[in-house]
Amino acid sequence: MYELYVTESETKNVAPVKEKYYCNVFFTKFNLPFKQPSKNTCQSCDGFQIKIQSSDDDGIKMAKIEKETHSGEAERARSEMAADRMATSEKLFVFSFDLEKALAFP
Known part of the structure; x- marks a missing residue:
């Protein structure tokens, strides 16, 4: 710089x-x-964290609830992906990829 x-x-x-x-x-x-981020976070998680740090008591409670809900949905998606990965065999292939910030190409 x-x-x-x-x-x-x-x-x-x-x-x-x-x-x-x-x-x-x-x-x-x-x-x-x-510093390097401790882990990758999505824009929603970052937004909730900013709301938590800069809100009043009621705003903090609401942002924490939204963040926990969002984190639960993400964890459920990860567990579904892990279950799909475990279900693979010689006849069944599983492909998964993140479409959040990328375009899918054939």
């Missing part, structure tokens, strides 16, 4: 600050953590 900042500063004919100062300001003023 610092290199992008330097490039942008040069295009605007502004002298860039030193990297150490840039990092200090970035990490102390913006407080944006960088």
